[in-house]
Amino acid sequence: MSEASKPGNFITQIIDKDTEAGKHGGKVHTRFPPEPNGYLHIGHAKSICLNFGIAERYQGQCNLRFDDTNPEKESVEYIESIKRDVEWLGFEWADEPKYASDYFDQLFAFACDLIKSGKAYVCELNAEQMREYRGTLKEPGKDSPYRDRSPEDNLALFMEMRDGKYADGEKVLRAKIDMASPNINMRDPIIYRIRHVRHHQTGDKWCVYPMYDFTHCLSDALENITHSICTLEFQDHRPLYDWTLDTLETFHPQQIEFARLNLNYTVTSKRKLKQLVDENHVEAWDDPRMPTISGMRRRGFTPTSIRNFCERIGVTKSDSVVDFGMLEHAIREDLDANANRAMAVLNPIKVTLTNYPEDKEEIFSVSNHPKNDEAGKREVPFSRNLFIDAADFEEVPPRKWKRLSLGTAVRLRGGYVITCDEAIKDEEGNVVELLCSYDENTLGVNPEGYKPKGVIHWVSANHAVDATVRLYDRLFNEEAPDAKHEDKTFLDFINPESMTVTTNAKLEASLAKAEPGVGFQFEREGYFCRDLKETGMVFNRTVTLRDSWVKIEAKG
Ligand code: ATP
Ligand code: MG
Numbered sequence: 001m002s003e004a005s006k007p008g009n010f011i012t013q014i015i016d017k018d019t020e021a022g023k024h025g026g027k028v029h030t031r032f033p034p035e036p037n038g039y040l041h042i043g044h045a046k047s048i049c050l051n052f053g054i055a056e057r058y059q060g061q062c063n064l065r066f067d068d069t070n071p072e073k074e075s076v077e078y079i080e081s082i083k084r085d086v087e088w089l090g091f092e093w094a095d096e097p098k099y100a101s102d103y104f105d106q107l108f109a110f111a112c113d114l115i116k117s118g119k120a121y122v123c124e125l126n127a128e129q130m131r132e133y134r135g136t137l138k139e140p141g142k143d144s145p146y147r148d149r150s151p152e153d154n155l156a157l158f159m160e161m162r163d164g165k166y167a168d169g170e171k172v173l174r175a176k177i178d179m180a181s182p183n184i185n186m187r188d189p190i191i192y193r194i195r196h197v198r199h200h201q202t203g204d205k206w207c208v209y210p211m212y213d214f215t216h217c218l219s220d221a222l223e224n225i226t227h228s229i230c231t232l233e234f235q236d237h238r239p240l241y242d243w244t245l246d247t248l249e250t251f252h253p254q255q256i257e258f259a260r261l262n263l264n265y266t267v268t269s270k271r272k273l274k275q276l277v278d279e280n281h282v283e284a285w286d287d288p289r290m291p292t293i294s295g296m297r298r299r300g301f302t303p304t305s306i307r308n309f310c311e312r313i314g315v316t317k318s319d320s321v322v323d324f325g326m327l328e329h330a331i332r333e334d335l336d337a338n339a340n341r342a343m344a345v346l347n348p349i350k351v352t353l354t355n356y357p358e359d360k361e362e363i364f365s366v367s368n369h370p371k372n373d374e375a376g377k378r379e380v381p382f383s384r385n386l387f388i389d390a391a392d393f394e395e396v397p398p399r400k401w402k403r404l405s406l407g408t409a410v411r412l413r414g415g416y417v418i419t420c421d422e423a424i425k426d427e428e429g430n431v432v433e434l435l436c437s438y439d440e441n442t443l444g445v446n447p448e449g450y451k452p453k454g455v456i457h458w459v460s461a462n463h464a465v466d467a468t469v470r471l472y473d474r475l476f477n478e479e480a481p482d483a484k485h486e487d488k489t490f491l492d493f494i495n496p497e498s499m500t501v502t503t504n505a506k507l508e509a510s511l512a513k514a515e516p517g518v519g520f521q522f523e524r525e526g527y528f529c530r531d532l533k534e535t536g537m538v539f540n541r542t543v544t545l546r547d548s549w550v551k552i553e554a555k556g
Helices: 010-020 042-057 076-088 100-116 127-134 151-162 212-222 232-247 270-278 293-299 303-313 324-338 509-513 548-555
Strands: 029-032 061-066 120-123 172-175 190-194 208-210 227-231 254-258 340-342 348-353 362-367 377-382 385-389 409-412 417-425 431-439 465-472 499-507 519-522 526-530 538-543
Touching (some): 029 227, 042 061, 042 303, 076 293, 100 120, 100 208, 100 212, 227 232
Parallel strands (some): 029 061, 227 254, 340 519, 465 538
Antiparallel strands (some): 190 208, 417 431, 465 499, 526 538
16 A cells, blocks of 8 residues: 555644645655664554655655754664664665764754753753752752853853863753743753764764763754654753754754554663673574564564554554554564464474385375465475374373374365374383374375364474574563562563464474575464574474454453
């Protein structure tokens, strides 16, 4: 579906009005402004789909701009990962990626303009005093004793700050607005601070760095952004956004806020995701259990599934929590329609067909997709020695058992009907092998008058590919791991079963050629893809066939 034909939301309504009124000559230019201090997560995907989607809808453009004003927390690794993730989702930014640091010279000049017009001053209160002077939500703040310095003195001090004469924190530059404002963001906010650290883009050129609020609005203005879309927590910063641009008389983009994505069973805060990585609770930022875009890619999510999900959750102005099941539904739906089927036995037990000749082999031609003939067929080899899943055999079956047990028959998917004649056990009584017989008249047809109760999957032992299969599940087993819990943190809710590894899985031969990252439905098991990083035969479970969490919750 093209962006223009999709249903709109409150933001497209605002833009429709603007374009009708001829504002910005009908042009729409948005931006996605990540700080490169971590990998992007599913919440960012919502913002990406929104900003790039709006640009597409109005045949406008969207910039990718790195908001890089905190060099000590940022890195080139994060920048590269962000570019990769936006591209992978299928979006194209206008021109080259932009950096707030591209504008450091201009931002410095803007700060000097504010100083010259008496709208900014150098302050020497330390952090603690600053807090004291700021006041509270109930009480107004107090003017800093440095507030009334002359523009000349302020300008000279600001130059000295830039030239490295002072230590970190010794002085700051503040906007001179209103210490009694009911909005604390307007109580003479800091706009520049001293940080003697090397910057990943500008090297050692600067030891003063602009603050986010000052940088963001001016970067938007310098890029002629028409609609600056951000999350609700910036609503209280909008007066400062507007004050800065009005006072400096620049181009004035319109800030519009929307509700961020919250997902249950998930944390979406870069700080917490970084903690999971740094403390080795997960393997890396792209661990398939992480809600990062790179983790989801490794897990087997497709760009389409993530974009459909973002489309469905919609864009509103009120906070809500989205059920993780919606995300799983989006990937199941895409893979059900588009992933080829294959057979894999995750917990193998040997089956010997005693009446099948030892040296015989057959090749069955099996459909890759039950509902899509265009997906074609593949060759599946068959022999006397098979593997089936141990869970598909019960010596003493429960009622309504539709799988294999002693004396009963089941159909092998795409193959013959077999009957189990004997279970061979080891010394401890564990079943280690099943002796079965096959009925040669049942290939693709049921013999007259009888129908096997069930169908199970299998692989030919003579042709099987050995693999490691990682069964992933939700990373947290608590709906709101992030919320305040008595003497517990989100780390206490890590699901101990978020990853179980099987190292002796047996895959059908065709999977030896599976491309990393391409999804398959392993019949009766779920959706899987070969891992993007591991070199051997390692498969990740993307999602189960059905939502098992709904039932678990109902059981309490
Ligand atoms: P985090 O809280 O995870 O650290 P952030 O807001 O600090 O995220 P940024 O790099 O500043 O991360 O985010 C880039 C853009 O993505 C911003 O416009 C931000 O509003 C948006 N964004 C971040 N998290 C979400 C979310 N959960 N839902 C929607 N948009 C989000
Ligand atoms: Mg941020």
